[in-house]
Amino acid sequence: MNKIILTLTALLISLILKAQLTSAAPYCTPVYPSNTTYNMIQDFKIGGALIQNFGVMGSYGNVITTFKYFNTTTLPTLAKGSDYSFTLDFYSVNDSEPIYFAVWIDFNKNNVFETSEIVMQNNNTINTELPTFGGAVTPVIKTITIPTTATQGATRMRIMRASNDVSIHANYSSTYVLSSCSSTNIGAMGCMYDFNVTIGPALSISEFEKEELKLYPNPVGQSLFIDNKYSNEISNVFIFNQLGQKIKLNCSDFTHGIDVSELTEGIYFAQINFENQLASKTIKFVKK
Structure with a gap:
């Protein structure tokens, strides 16, 4: 009897899970x-x-x-x-x-x-x-x-x-x-x-300061630098405009900064990708 009850219970659970996936x-x-x-x-x-x-x-x-x-x-x-x-x-x-x-x-x-x-x-x-x-x-x-x-x-x-x-x-x-x-x-x-x-909830200033990945200076005029406290190395950086269009790819030595001098004034997003290829972070910055 217990085996029958367990079987019916397992069947019921599987049906419930299936319903959750299709409804x-x-x-x-x-x-x-x-x-x-x-x-x-x-x-x-x-x-x-x-x-x-x-x-x-x-x-x-x-x-x-x-x-x-x-x-x-x-x-x-x-x-x-x-x-x-x-x-x-x-x-x-x-x-x-x-x-x-x-x-x-x-x-x-x-x-x-x-x-x-x-x-x-x-x-x-x-x-x-x-x-x-x-x-x-x-x-x-x-x-x-x-x-x-x-x-x-x-x-x-x-x-x-x-x-x-x-x-x-x-x-x-x-x-x-x-x-x-x-x-x-x-x-x-x-x-x-x-x-x-x-x-x-929105991140507070104190929480932002604890972030292990930052861009500076922000706003930026010439070169954008990355403060990376993560253990993973950065593989590349994509720059997007507000329309989501990729306008710049950087694969150089990030310690010397990313040259953004050719960008017009406005808001941009830097997508920072790490070496493991499974993680990335996007940070907004302003070009002045």
Whole structure:
């Protein structure tokens, strides 16, 4: 009898876990009507964490598995008012679709992914369609800022790659915005994944001073230096503008500073990558 009870308990737990992974409740559960949908996301990085358990392209080949809720995956806590580097790596599909993507974070915790909560998409990142028909794949990188008005605590993030659900074979439009829920177009394709993410309080001045990685001087005129107290060595530094466009790559001796004299005045972001290739940190600086 005990063995039967244990077996039934294990079965019940497995069913509950499965339900947690395939249901987005209390958010809308996106399911695309086409049975030709498949996984098209390779991995993503945020706040130095690498998430890469989506599987190979095409591993999800039916309607049931077009959505997954990775409810046991832990993402870094995102502090209000802070900037984070977000990198998405996609697969190049053997089709003309889907060519759009978007990332939402439910900052106000109202269980709805609103257009104003899109932190990353085609038209605010690269302004080009995603690779299709075996085209070259380029990582999509953007520095996102967590609003100071965001509600603290656990909330949800959604990543989607999908086709235009109005006309799936329409030419790419840099102004088209994906819906965060299912498409009603019978031929539309997409894959969608949810993650738990925690919004933390803004870093205080004392906490900032304890940071083991700093840029100075800031604002900067000629040379930007890195104060690195981490044990890992820096491999390279990417400089991005406010549109998320990579405008400078530095692979030289960082002890002599990064020459930013050619940059125009404004706000920029330095993505600092370490030798282990699994960690990075993004810091905002001002060019004067």
